[in-house]
Amino acid sequence: MNPLEAQLHYPFGDTIPAPGVIQEVAPGLAWIRMPLPFALDHINLWLLRDEVEGRAGWSVVDCGAGTDATRAAWEQVLGQGLGGAPLLRVFATHCHPDHVGLSGWLSDRFDAPFCTTAGEFAFARMMAAALPGVDGPSAIPHFERHGLVDPAMLDQMRSRKTYYPSLVPSVPEAYTRLQDGDRVRIGATDWRVITGFGHSPEHAALYSEELNVLISGDMVLPRISTNVSVFAVEPEGNPLELYLESLKKFTNLPEDTLVLPSHGKPFRGLHTRIAQLHDHHAARLAEVLAACVERKSAVDIVPLMFRRQLDAHQLSFALGEALAHLHKLWRDGMLRRSRDSDGVIRFQLA
Ligand SMILES: [Zn+2]
Numbered sequence: 001m002n003p004l005e006a007q008l009h010y011p012f013g014d015t016i017p018a019p020g021v022i023q024e025v026a027p028g029l030a031w032i033r034m035p036l037p038f039a040l041d042h043i044n045l046w047l048l049r050d051e052v053e054g055r056a057g058w059s060v061v062d063c064g065a066g067t068d069a070t071r072a073a074w075e076q077v078l079g080q081g082l083g084g085a086p087l088l089r090v091f092a093t094h095c096h097p098d099h100v101g102l103s104g105w106l107s108d109r110f111d112a113p114f115c116t117t118a119g120e121f122a123f124a125r126m127m128a129a130a131l132p133g134v135d136g137p138s139a140i141p142h143f144e145r146h147g148l149v150d151p152a153m154l155d156q157m158r159s160r161k162t163y164y165p166s167l168v169p170s171v172p173e174a175y176t177r178l179q180d181g182d183r184v185r186i187g188a189t190d191w192r193v194i195t196g197f198g199h200s201p202e203h204a205a206l207y208s209e210e211l212n213v214l215i216s217g218d219m220v221l222p223r224i225s226t227n228v229s230v231f232a233v234e235p236e237g238n239p240l241e242l243y244l245e246s247l248k249k250f251t252n253l254p255e256d257t258l259v260l261p262s263h264g265k266p267f268r269g270l271h272t273r274i275a276q277l278h279d280h281h282a283a284r285l286a287e288v289l290a291a292c293v294e295r296k297s298a299v300d301i302v303p304l305m306f307r308r309q310l311d312a313h314q315l316s317f318a319l320g321e322a323l324a325h326l327h328k329l330w331r332d333g334m335l336r337r338s339r340d341s342d343g344v345i346r347f348q349l350a
Contacts, residue, residue, distance in 0.1 A: 004276050005223055007269060007276070008267045008269040008272060008273060009267060009269055010266070010268075012025070012265065016265065018033075019033065019073040019076070020072075020073045020076025020080070020081065021076075021077075021081065022077060022082075025260065025266055028048060028049035028187050028188060028189065029046060029048055029049070029211065031044060031047075031260070032044070032045050032046075032073075032077055032081070034065070034070045034073050034074075035067070035069045035073065036065055036067075037065070037069075038313070039314070040224070040263060042263065043062065043064060043065070043098045043262055043263060044062075044261065044262055044263065045062045046062070047060050048187060049186075049187040050187045055086065055088060056085065057082075058086075058087055058088065059088050059089040059090070059112075059186055059187075060087055060089075060090055060091065060106070061093065061215050062092055062099045062100075062217070063099065063101055063102040063103045063106055064098065065098045065101035065167045065168075066102050066166075066168055067167070070101065074102065086110050087110040088110070088112055089114075089115055089176075089186075090103055090107045090110075090112050090114050090172075091116065091178075091206075092114070092116040092120060092204075093116075093203055093204050093206075093215070093217030093218065093262065094120045094199070094200035094201075094218065095120040095121075095124035095127065096200060097163075097164055099262065100116075100120075101167050103124070103168075103170075103172060104168075104169065104170030107172045108170075113175070113176045114171075114172035114175045115175065115177075115184075116175055116178055117177065117179065117195060117202040117203075118177055118179075118202065119201030120203070120204070121171075123201045124168070128164065128170065129165075130164065134164075134231075134232075136157065136158065136160035136161040136162070137157075137158055137161055138232045138233065139160075139316060140154060140158055142231070143319055144344075145339075145343065145344065145345050146299060146323060147297030147344045147345075147346075148299050148319065153312055156311075156312035157315075157316060160312070178204045180194065180195040181193065184206070189211060190209070191206040192206070192207045192209070193206060194206070194250070195246075196219040197239070197242035197243065198226075198239040198240060198242035198243025198245075198324075199218050199219060199226050199228060199239070203218065203219055203246075205217050205219055207253060207257075211258075212254060212258060213258045213259075214253060214258070214259050214270065216250075216259050216260060217261075219246065220247070220274065220277070221262070221263050221264055222261055222265065222273060223264045224264070225277060225281075226243065227317050227321060228320075228324045229319075229320025229321055230320055230323035230327055237324075237327065238324075239324050239327075240281065240328040241328050247274050247277060251270075251271060253270060255268075255269070255270060255272075257270045284325055285325055285329060288304070288325045288329060289335070292326075292335055292347050292348055293348075293349055295340075295346040296326075297344050297345065297347075298322045298323040299319065300346075301322040301326060302315070302322050305318065306318045334350055335347045335349060336350045
């Protein structure tokens with residue numbers, strides 16, 4: 001355990017539910033874990049005992065990626081775990097493939113409404129359709145503008161055209177909207193929607209005062225820092241500012257809130273973790289600013305922030321993240337942003 005993690009408390013210790021197995025974490029609330037085909041090899045989903053129109057069953061928060069391994073684990077959960085009880089509603093915290101991958105599959109199978117925010121619903125639909133602007137190839141000119149010239153890397157990124165649809169075979173065609181501050185009754189428990197920005201368009205976390213539980217999605221994770229990227233579809237975005245501002249909303253919740261994150265283990269120590277995340281980004285921002293005494297592109301910044309070999313998948317996140325830090329400094333007036341005669345955008349101290 002790293003020293004930062006040691007400042008958090010893990011009430012379930014090292015216990016992790018095996019694929020297809022259900023672990024209760026609070027009354028009427030269960031934890032399941034699904035495999036992922038990445039370096040980040042799992043996602044946590046949350047089952048909530050529910051009752052809709054007189055029917056008893058369960059609702060789920062997030063779905064897992066559209067892979068055979070996740071479908072197999074779901075079959076086990078639905079069969080043995082829930083003993084044949086139906087899923088009544090399918091909630092999604094946000095549109096990333098590990099969260100909405102099987103949303104269409106689950107929602108169709110149980111005729112269960114799909115509940116998420118308008119921002120996440122729209123982006124999930126756009127990306128599942130691989131619309132120009134949000135598909136793999138759209139990233140190429142974006143990254144070229146920010147200094148990427150390695151032809152092998154560019155080729156690999158070009159070949160990722162179907163990355164999102166390959167993990168998200170379908171997204172429901174209609175949805176039930178969640179908005180910031182909404183109170184959603186799930187079974188016997190009231191949950192409040194807390195929207196967050198910077199990681200995805202309109203991320204929905206859920207907080208229950210009664211249970212003192214926060215389903216944090218990807219907004220607050222115990223071990224890794226949430227990816228915050230500037231993407232091709234919003235090339236002048238300032239997602240790091242949005243993310244850091246969004247974190248402030250969670251500091252209104254009690255320090256001893258049980259946090260159920262999408263990755264890692266349930267933990268207590270919400271305020272401590274938020275302070276760690278603020279420190280982490282402040283340190284990165286200071287490094288990036290110091291490096292920009294000379295003109296630097298986002299590609300120049302990547303090795304400073306990520307001191308290891310990156311494949312195309314990791315590089316696209318790393319570049320987006322480097323750009324997010326550069327853009328915050330640019331929008332704060334600390335850096336100037338301009339395009340050179342080679343077509344590359346570079347940043348320098350203002
Ligand atoms: Zn995510």
